[in-house]
Amino acid sequence: MKRYRNGEIWDFEHEIAVPGDRPVILGLDGGTTSTVCICMPVLPVSNPLPDPLPVLARAVAGCSNHNSVGETAARETLEQVMADALSKSGSNRSAVQAVCLAVSGVNHPTDEQRILNWLRDIFPSHVKLYVQNDAVAALASGTMGKLHGCVLIAGTGTIAYGFTEDGREARAAGAGPILGDWGSGYGIAAQALTAVVRAHDGRGPETSLTHSILRTLGLRSPDELIGWTYADPSWARIAALVPVIVSCAEEGDEVADKILQDSVEELALSVKAVVQKLGLCGEDGNASFPLVMVGGVLEANKRWDIGKEVVSCISRDYPGALPIRPKVEPAVGAALLGWNFFMKETYKEAYNR
């Protein structure tokens, strides 16, 4: 095993006997608010998978998106959360067979390669390493590790990501609030704030959003929204207003209703673009494929149900879409991906020998 860069993080390993008889997989889901690492035993091949899945340990740390916290902090967070999960499992790095790291901010092969280099510095060379955008873990959490179908995530941000069974992939949206993620929680809330300003200016129709949003934020006048908005650039803080907009729409406010309708169309459009590019719907347009739905905007489960509307909008064009609400978290999806990847590589190596 290599000499490791960061001694302290891995100090616990000296106190653990090498558990050579229990090989493990690490699955990581790194979002913009937190990072979760799951340590799972290597499962025997079985269909269906055991339910519940055996999880040895779960560890949580802060943000590991390098765009948000910088490379050094991101790397330290990832390393720490893996060490925590192994330590909690009574395991260590020599038991690890594969690591699947799914982090937000992986948008380009250079991002992937940089993270692979980090990981290679931590784990011995036989460990299978697999780096992906966090959307891929969310897909796997709905398909129990199979990379097939399309996932739609809509929380503070939004992205649609899909895979064909033969390994082609495509994405749509996920480019953040400046680059047109209008269907996201942030997008919905920013449009509602804009509607309040426009009504106040005389550029748009009156809306009950004005009263509801000002009351929620403890402000007296729409003029004060400007100061509130720019005082803290956190996207999640603005996205937290989504329930207020849903309530206004449920009470019949046309402006709020229009914002949610537009969001439904935007979210459905991202999925349709991915389905189209990958031909997930087959040549006749009716083939079935998993459509995994994840994130606060889709799970609100209110009378005005954004997730339900998105599914019906997609189903009109692609009746084969099979909506799935995952029962496990994305980090488990990442671990299942890591396991699949390990099995495939191991069989391939055995075959080539």
Next chain:
Amino acid sequence: MKRYRNGEIWDFEHEIAVPGDRPVILGLDGGTTSTVCICMPVLPVSNPLPDPLPVLARAVAGCSNHNSVGETAARETLEQVMADALSKSGSNRSAVQAVCLAVSGVNHPTDEQRILNWLRDIFPSHVKLYVQNDAVAALASGTMGKLHGCVLIAGTGTIAYGFTEDGREARAAGAGPILGDWGSGYGIAAQALTAVVRAHDGRGPETSLTHSILRTLGLRSPDELIGWTYADPSWARIAALVPVIVSCAEEGDEVADKILQDSVEELALSVKAVVQKLGLCGEDGNASFPLVMVGGVLEANKRWDIGKEVVSCISRDYPGALPIRPKVEPAVGAALLGWNFFMKETYKEAYNR
């Protein structure tokens, strides 16, 4: 005169004989990139005003928007630029009769009061102080100090601001990029970047913006736009892409053309909202009023002329709009405002005596 907070800034005053025979006015224009201070002699009442206007000195400093640089830095910048202008004029604070300070970021009476308190700490009590949003100085630069009509500013940001002759005022837009300033340079450029991402995703039509913007930024793929966009949150950096979009529209790109058309409608809508609220067009809708046009987006003067299109869009509803392109800078407008304010207050005091 009071004891002054910041000794060093005003040290030059010890070296200047008090020029009691030459009373002066200070006009300040504080934008998000720079702050300009003009020192003008108090003019005798004349109509028309002397051309060119007598300017004793001009000083320039950095950003003085408290939302952007914080209160302490904003105050120091304002104090320093006033001291520089007075020092260059061979004058000092005892010669100052009025100060008109027009700074961006003044959106609420509490902003105004805070800045008045700063100024009151610097100048003796007989000096007339006048604090406004920077849009008001831009209006005055077109009307030579008269607060009547509407100004439309469209540079990195945008705002419409208007006054009636009897002193009522109204504004529209100016709430920044998150709150719907879609017609601004930033708004135009962000929509163009979004169009590139959407075309790449399969969510929108192909556009020549892709090739032109990537070439301008030295990027190879639309995927790299995400990293470029979020690497530096400066609005001006994104707004700098406007000429690329204008070129694409001139060459017939429909996506670019639509973005500019939308921007024209947005900008015209801000002006119409102000005109409507203030009744600047009179009861029959045909009364004439000054329409001052300021900022890089309106001054591009290309074949696709955004400013010209905005004026025709406004004129269709309000044929009395008289477009004015100011010949002096906003800080001179601020000084003229300060002068008008001083004259009015002085006559009022004389009358009440």
